[in-house]
Amino acid sequence: MEDLGEASTREQCLTAVRCCPLCGESAERSQAAFSVRQLSWDVDVTTCCNCGLLYKSEFPTQELLASIYGPSYVHFKDSSSCCQSRQEPSDRTRRLGPPHGRHLDYGCGAGAAVWDAQSAGWESYGCDPFLPSIPSSHPLNGRLFRLDARDPGLAATLGFFDCITLWAVVEHLPHLRQTFEGLHHLLKPGASLVFSSPNGASLIARRAGRRWNMANLVEHIVFMTPRSVGWLAEHLGFEVKRVRYGGVPYPMGTCPPGVDGQGFCQTQDEPPPVPLANREPHSPARMSAAVRQLVGIAGAYFGKRNGGGHLGQLARGVLDRLRIGDHIEVCLLKCD
Numbered sequence: 100m101e102d103l104g105e106a107s108t109r110e111q112c113l114t115a116v117r118c119c120p121l122c123g124e125s126a127e128r129s130q131a132a133f134s135v136r137q138l139s140w141d142v143d144v145t146t147c148c149n150c151g152l153l154y155k156s157e158f159p160t161q162e163l164l165a166s167i168y169g170p171s172y173v174h175f176k177d178s179s180s181c182c183q184s185r186q187e188p189s190d191r192t193r194r195l196g197p198p199h200g201r202h203l204d205y206g207c208g209a210g211a212a213v214w215d216a217q218s219a220g221w222e223s224y225g226c227d228p229f230l231p232s233i234p235s236s237h238p239l240n241g242r243l244f245r246l247d248a249r250d251p252g253l254a255a256t257l258g259f260f261d262c263i264t265l266w267a268v269v270e271h272l273p274h275l276r277q278t279f280e281g282l283h284h285l286l287k288p289g290a291s292l293v294f295s296s297p298n299g300a301s302l303i304a305r306r307a308g309r310r311w312n313m314a315n316l317v318e319h320i321v322f323m324t325p326r327s328v329g330w331l332a333e334h335l336g337f338e339v340k341r342v343r344y345g346g347v348p349y350p351m352g353t354c355p356p357g358v359d360g361q362g363f364c365q366t367q368d369e370p371p372p373v374p375l376a377n378r379e380p381h382s383p384a385r386m387s388a389a390v391r392q393l394v395g396i397a398g399a400y401f402g403k404r405n406g407g408g409h410l411g412q413l414a415r416g417v418l419d420r421l422r423i424g425d426h427i428e429v430c431l432l433k434c435d
C-alpha cells in the first residue's frame with residue numbers, strides 16, 4: 100500500500116470536482132446540501148441543479164483510491180470462501196427474474212454476486228477495475244476480469260450481456276457518465292442494467308447528511324437520486340423499468356456520535372492509510388445507547404442476506420411503499 104502518512108496534504112488526498120460527474124453541468128451551479136468530514140478536512144456535498152445528482156465537491160485522488168482499494172478492501176476480502184458451495188440465490192439475484200443468458204457483475208469485488216447469479220442459472224462473469232490477483236484455485240478463475248467499463252476494448256474481451264448488475268458500486272464511481280456509457284455499450288438491446296445506490300434525496304440525506312454513514316465513507320463520492328436516474332435514462336438510451344426504495348429508515352444509518360469522518364471500509368485488522376487527526380469535536384448524541392443498540396440489531400436482522408424471511412420481506416415492502424430507506428435499487432432497460 101502506498102504510504103499516505105502523517106504529512107499528507109489536502110492536495111495529495113483530494114481533488115476538486117469541476118463539473119457534475121453525470122451530466123457535466125458546472126459545479127459552480129450546484130447547490131450545497133451539507134458537508135462531511137473527510138480525513139482531516141470538511142468537504143461540501145452538493146446537488147447538481149441540472150440532473151439532481153448529489154456528489155462531493157472533492158474526490159479522492161487516484162493515489163488515495165488505489166490505496167483504499169488495496170487487497171484488504173472489504174469487498175475483496177475472503178475471495179474464495181463466498182464461492183464454496185451452491186446456495187439459494189439471494190433476494191437481489193431473484194429480483195433479476197428468471198435467468199436468461201449472460202450476466203456481468205461490474206465492480207464484482209471478491210465475486211460473491213457472480214457466484215450467486217451462477218448458482219441461480221445465469222452464465223455469469225465479473226469485472227472490477229481494482230480486482231486483486233485471483234489464484235488459479237479460485238472457483239471463479241477465468242470468470243473475473245480486472246477491467247474498467249471505460250476501456251474501449253471491453254466488448255471484445257467480455258462479449259455482450261443480457262443483464263449487468265452493480266451492487267454497492269455506483270457510489271464509488273468518479274467517472275459516472277462514462278462508466279454507464281461503457282456498460283450501455285455492453286448490453287444487448289432490451290437487456291437490463293440493475294444497480295443499487297445510496298439515495299441522495301432520501302430522508303436521512305436531507306435531515307442528517309453530515310452523519311449519514313453512506314456519505315461519511317471517503318470512497319463514497321456520488322449518490323444517485325430518483326431525478327438523476329430519470330436524467331440518466333433519458334440521455335443515455337434507457338427506459339426506467341423500476342425504482343425500488345430500500346435500505347435502512349432514518350434515524351438508522353447515522354454514524355454513532357464521534358465517528359463521523361471515520362472513513363474507510365477496510366477489514367478490521369487494517370489501519371486506515373491516512374491520518375484521522377484534527378477531527379472536529381464530536382457531534383451530540385441524538386439517541387440513547389440502548390435505542391441505538393436496538394436499531395443496530397434490527398438493522399442487522401433485516402439487512403442480512405435474505406434477511407428475516409417473510410417478516411423481512413414484509414418490512415422491505417413497507418420501506419419501498421413509504422420510501423423512507425436510504426437506498427434505491429434501479430432497473431433500466433436498454434432501448435432498442
Ligand SMILES: [Zn+2]
Binds near residue numbers: 121122123124147148
Ligand atoms: Zn448533473
